[in-house]
Amino acid sequence: MKCRHCNNNLTHIFCDLQTCPPSNAMVKMDNVNFPETYFPLKVFVCEKCWLVQVDEIEKVENIFNNEYTYFSSYSSSWLAHAKNYADEMTERFGYNQDSLVIEIASNDGYLLQYFKEKKIPVLGVEPTANTASLAKEKGIESIVDFFGSQLASEKLLGKADLILGNNVLAHVPDINDFVKGVKLALKPNGVNTFEFPHVCKLVQYNQFDTIYHEHFSYLSFTALKTVFEKQGLEFFDVQELPTHGGSLRIFTKHKDDTSKEVLHSVANMLKMEKDLGVNTLKYYQGFQEKVDKIKCDFIQFLIQCKKGGKKVVGYGAAAKGNTLLNYCGIKGTDFIEYVMDASPYKQNRLIPGSRIPVFHPDKVKDSKPDFVIIFPWNLSDEISQQLSFINDWGGKFVVVIPSLKIF
Ligand SMILES: [Zn+2]
DSSP states (O other): OBOTTTOOBOOEEEEEEEEEOOTTOOEEGGGTTSOOOOEEEEEEEOTTTOOEEEOOOSOHHHHSSTTOOOOGGGOHHHHHHHHHHHHHHHHHHOOOTTOOEEEETOTTSTTHHHHHHTTOOEEEEOSOHHHHHHHHHTTOOEEOSOOSHHHHHHHOTTOEEEEEEESOGGGOSOHHHHHHHHHHHEEEEEEEEEEEEBHHHHHHTTOGGGOOTTOOEEBOHHHHHHHHHHTTEEEEEEEEEOGGGSEEEEEEEETTOTTSOOOHHHHHHHHHHHHHTTTSGGGGTTHHHHHHHHHHHHHHHHHHHHHTTOOEEEEOOSHHHHHHHHHTTOOTTSSOOOEEOSOTTTTTEEOTTTOOBEEOTTHHHHHOOSEEEESOGGGHHHHHHHTGGGGGGTOEEEEOSSSOEEO
16 A cells, blocks of 8 residues: 555554444445445554555545435534634634635535625535535535545636635545645635644544544644645644544645744644654554553443443444444444434434444433443533433443543
């Protein structure tokens, strides 16, 4: 395998999660007798440019199709985050009715709706037609396509005052072409922001469950700086965010745009990463051992529950839980009876690989489990508050990452 940025031969393995099916390929009850396709899930680090990455085994068109079941609008904390972003950016850069805000991977319009409320023109780019049609119901037009240099030069050339993308950069197989597209679509004084989970948090907090096939790259500021500079874009600010267990929001502009000052945050972040050792192989070694300890602890917990006659269910049928369950080899309903999820698109389906059924969260009130495992640990406060009534029958919550915790 070659590095998707610098074409270097990749030989250093960061983490090997063996095999699992694509994490969003929920199994319909009708398809229960059909097999699923498993793909290797191995993460490499490039010792030339420090991009952490998985191989593109499943074609991206097969992953982000009309069966894609991720709808952004289902998390209230994520909506609040989107609204704050729209407020902050509008105030900082003075967008108005003459501006154009383009979001890449605009999903169901969960974020652009807040710019639209301010009468700022918006345009989404979203490859999945079913999510784009939900955006249209909110009055948000989307180009149903994958973003890249071709789309940018044909339809978006020099149009955007702001191009943003949240949790998309890591999902792009050809990151060079994608960033080239940003360069093409941006107005001469335009601003680009991307938010993505910071690989340093992944390493620090054992977030191996954020590794899945749809997630091609695991990004450091150091690695990305090279990727953007190669396309003529310059970082001028970076913010650390608590979302997804610790994300970065990068701000980029055309290299020759002198209207914006490069803030100290850029040099500070580079120094912080250098101090951690992001540009050394040592930094990435030893991660697998930490992952395997979590696997052991989790399996041990489930076995103890089973032997003690305790009832265990899960919350959140999303990629994180799927990676964890598959890597830990949990199958069927013998350890975890079901998983709750608020999204109707996931209910009454089976989790890929582990084939645990997914039901409406109300089911928990009847089944009164002893333990509810919260798979999206980044939302554990929100979810444990919503389900605080499980305390009435002595139920407890469990998170597995960064280490097993019962509360
Ligand atoms: Zn590389």
